[in-house]
Amino acid sequence: MEHVIGIDLGTSAVKVLLVDWTGKVKGESTEAYPLYQPYSGYSEQNPEDWVEKTIIALRKVLQVSNVDPSSIVGLSFSGQMHGLVLLSENNEVVRPAILWNDTRTTEECRLIEERVGRDKLLSITKNRALEGFTLPKLLWVKKHEPHLFKQVRTFLLPKDYVRMRLTGHIAMEYSDAAGTLLLDISKKVWSEEICQALDINIHLCPPLVESTDYVGTLLPEIAEKTGLSKNIKVFAGGADNACGAIGAGILEEGQTMCSIGTSGVVLAFEQTGEREFGGKVHYFNHAKPNSYYIMGVTLAAGYSFDWFKRTFLNHMSFSEIVKRAYQSPIGANGLLFTPYLVGERTPHADADIRASFIGVDATHTAWDFARSVLEGITFSLNESVEIIRASGKRVDTVVSIGGGAKSEEWLQIQADIFATPIEKLKNEQGPSMGAAMIAAYGCKWFPSLEHCARVFKDVEQVVEPNSRAVERYKEIFEMYKEIYLQTKELSKKLKAFRR
Numbered sequence: 496m497e498h499v500i501g502i503d504l505g506t507s508a509v510k511v512l513l514v515d516w517t518g519k520v521k522g523e524s525t526e527a528y529p530l531y532q533p534y535s536g537y538s539e540q541n542p543e544d545w546v547e548k549t550i551i552a553l554r555k556v557l558q559v560s561n562v563d564p565s566s567i568v569g570l571s572f573s574g575q576m577h578g579l580v581l582l583s584e585n586n587e588v589v590r591p592a593i594l595w596n597d598t599r600t601t602e603e604c605r606l607i608e609e610r611v612g613r614d615k616l617l618s619i620t621k622n623r624a625l626e627g628f629t630l631p632k633l634l635w636v637k638k639h640e641p642h643l644f645k646q647v648r649t650f651l652l653p654k655d656y657v658r659m660r661l662t663g664h665i666a667m668e669y670s671d672a673a674g675t676l677l678l679d680i681s682k683k684v685w686s687e688e689i690c691q692a693l694d695i696n697i698h699l700c701p702p703l704v705e706s707t708d709y710v711g712t713l714l715p716e717i718a719e720k721t722g723l724s725k726n727i728k729v730f731a732g733g734a735d736n737a738c739g740a741i742g743a744g745i746l747e748e749g750q751t752m753c754s755i756g757t758s759g760v761v762l763a764f765e766q767t768g769e770r771e772f773g774g775k776v777h778y779f780n781h782a783k784p785n786s787y788y789i790m791g792v793t794l795a796a797g798y799s800f801d802w803f804k805r806t807f808l809n810h811m812s813f814s815e816i817v818k819r820a821y822q823s824p825i826g827a828n829g830l831l832f833t834p835y836l837v838g839e840r841t842p843h844a845d846a847d848i849r850a851s852f853i854g855v856d857a858t859h860t861a862w863d864f865a866r867s868v869l870e871g872i873t874f875s876l877n878e879s880v881e882i883i884r885a886s887g888k889r890v891d892t893v894v895s896i897g898g899g900a901k902s903e904e905w906l907q908i909q910a911d912i913f914a915t916p917i918e919k920l921k922n923e924q925g926p927s928m929g930a931a932m933i934a935a936y937g938c939k940w941f942p943s944l945e946h947c948a949r950v951f952k953d954v955e956q957v958v959e960p961n962s963r964a965v966e967r968y969k970e971i972f973e974m975y976k977e978i979y980l981q982t983k984e985l986s987k988k989l990k991a992f993r994r
């Protein structure tokens with residue numbers, strides 16, 4: 496039986512999934528790498544770590560699955576979006592990658608708006624200038640590290656860089672290119688107008704391909720290091736959220752996904768790139784060719800929970816903390832949390848806002864705090880659900896993926912706050928499954944991604960909302976929404992005291 500591999504280059508780790516032609520997982524491996532946050536707002540990774548750990552994870556997946564390497568015929572990628580990887584003449588990395596959750600570029604965002612114009616930017620890229628996107632990072636390096644910028648011949652996004660190292664071919668695919676703020680998303684070309692306005696040489700932008708395009712085979716030394724065949728076909732792959740959407744079967748109008756990884760995302764399918772959302776949500780090319788999606792992003796979703804665990808309950812597992820937290824009642828006995836640990840994107844594009852606990856009482860326990868963290872993250876995602884509903888879309892069911900979908904209690908909180916049934920997939924690793932599906936489609940196992948999703952998407956459980964809880968949460972959500980406005984100015988003043 497033939498197999499394909501999906502690689503998801505996440506923020507915390509690379510995850511590799513090996514599946515057969517029925518979508519059955521035959522092997523999984525995960526390799527973590529460090530995140531460098533030397534100053535408040537900075538977030539960087541070493542691209543060499545991604546390559547090294549991807550090779551290890553590929554070797555391990557072969558070991559654990561015990562399948563014949565010659566049966567693995569295709570491979571594709573999913574990756575954290577927006578991260579800037581700068582390459583010199585010899586394709587050497589010029590500086591550490593600046594990641595999606597790095598918010599040092601507020602000045603560059605204002606410069607983009609000034610030089611390109613807000614409306615023009617929206618009409619070309621369909622998005623606002625946000626700190627996390629790639630173009631502001633490019634401008635930051637140009638201004639602050641001109642000696643390094645001089646060496647730059649091209650730039651790539653994280654998984655495109657790893658693919659280049661594995662195959663020797665340079666390319667960027669549309670679903671990730673859409674998050675650079677340099678792509679005309681409906682015409683699917685690099686925008687000369689934006690490059691000119693900001694004095695960026697358009698030749699720095701790499702060649703563009705479709706997510707499902709075949710890009711080459713593995714380099715002989717990579718085949719040797721991983722144990723994979725050098726004839727394996729490599730397909731371009733997609734942005735992690737686009738791949739997550741494929742894995743969750745979000746391939747038609749009316750389908751919605753919630754992903755809680757390091758970030759949190761609520762994403763809905765869009766057939767065209769022509770609609771107007773005024774920059775309230777991100778609007779990107781899908782990895783399914785010639786289709787799109789909109790999404791709202793909570794910068795620190797799983798990351799807030801991870802921070803809470805690391806800082807206060809590091810001896811316990813995520814699952815144990817969720818179980819204990821669930822014993823605290825709805826509303827965590829009057830405690831609210833906003834997950835703005837690294838600033839926010841949707842609905843408040845604000846790099847300076849920081850998190851808060853509101854209503855702390857002498858009777859509160861660690862479990863009330865934990866519950867308020869889970870609820871606060873979900874309230875933040877619900878602000879994106881609200882925007883999507885207000886745009887006229889129906890949100891009747893949400894497919895939940897990512898680490899946050901691992902605990903049933905958190906899925907119940909999602910169902911109660913979003914007021915929809917939540918579908919949990921058998922494998923919560925949507926992005927790597929989506930990447931494997933791109934490879935399966937690329938290898939012509941299926942005539943379309945939709946056909947592939949019908950076979951590969953495996954719903955394990957549907958969590959129904961509880962009507963009493965839905966009503967309680969509606970009331971608390973209104974209070975939650977006030978916190979941003981009440982803490983915005985205070986957060987700005989506190990900035991001077993941060994690291």
Ligand SMILES: Nc1ncnc2c1ncn2[C@@H]1O[C@H](COP(=O)(O)OP(=O)(O)O)[C@@H](O)[C@H]1O
Binds near residue numbers: 757796902
């Ligand atoms: N058992 C669990 N229950 C609930 N949440 C979990 C569990 N395990 C991990 N998480 C959450 O998922 C996050 C990691 O999600 P993941 O999808 O692996 O992230 P990424 O793709 O960004 O590397 C953790 O930071 C944590 O918040």
Ligand SMILES: O=C(CO)[C@@H](O)[C@H](O)COP(=O)(O)O
Binds near residue numbers: 505506596627674757
């Ligand atoms: O910046 C975005 C989307 O715009 C993030 O969703 C990144 O793509 C990182 O994803 P995870 O590591 O959280 O999966």
